[in-house]
Structures are given as C-alpha cells and as structure tokens.
Amino acid sequence: MTxxxxxxxxxxxxxxxxKLPSAQVRHLERLGLIVKRKPxxxxxxxxxxxxxxxxxxxxxxxxxxxxxxxxAALLQLIKPKGNKHxxxxx
Numbered sequence: 599m600t601x602x603x604x605x606x607x608x609x610x611x612x613x614x615x616x617k618l619p620s621a622q623v624r625h626l627e628r629l630g631l632i633v634k635r636k637p638x639x640x641x642x643x644x645x646x647x648x649x650x651x652x653x654x655x656x657x658x659x660x661x662x663x664x665x666x667x668x669x670a671a672l673l674q675l676i677k678p679k680g681n682k683h684x685x686x687x688x
Contacts, residue, residue, distance in 0.1 A: 604643045 604612075612629075613622040619639045626633045626641055630651045634642040 600645065602645055604645060604648055606640065609641055609643065 609622060609626070610617075613625050616622050616625055619635075619641060623633050623635065623641045626643060631643055632647050636642050
C-alpha cells in the first residue's frame with residue numbers, strides 16, 4: 599500500500615548518506631521539492647510533489663495566473679474608508 603507521502607525509508611534512500619533531518623530537508627529543497635516538517639523534525643514530502651519534480655513540472659501556482667493572489671482586491675480590502683484616522687469617539 600502506498601501512502602500519500604514518502605516513507606522514512608524512501609526519504610533515507612533519496613538523501614543517502616545524510617541522516618540528520620535538517621540536512622535531509624536542505625537536500626530535498628535543493629532538489630526542488632516543497633518540504634514540510636513532521637512534529638519530530640523529520641522531512642514530510644507529498645508523493646505527488648516528488649513525482650512532479652521527478653518529471654520536471656513546475657508547481658501549479660508558478661504558471662497558473664488564476665492561482666495567484668488578487669492584489670487589487672487585497673488593496674481594496676485594506677484601503678482606509680472615509681477618515682484616514684478611523685472613526686472618532688465623541
């Protein structure tokens with residue numbers, strides 16, 4: 599049964615001879631993987647992320663403008679309305 603993330607054995611094999619979790623994380627990131635950390639500090643890599651990197655695709659957000667933040671909407675949301683000092687108590 600395959601898991602949704604790489605197993606410790608798979609990560610150890612990819613990172614051999616590195617054993618320290620921090621060194622493994624750095625190595626995996628240098629390979630282009632998006633790496634999270636488990637509560638124990640071990641690297642956590644989604645299987646789909648590993649497959650994406652191995653076939654050479656860019657992350658979806660990098661080439662899909664619809665997945666980028668809407669900066670205009672954000673500025674509209676935080677733009678002060680009316681008095682620039684906020685409501686005044688009388």
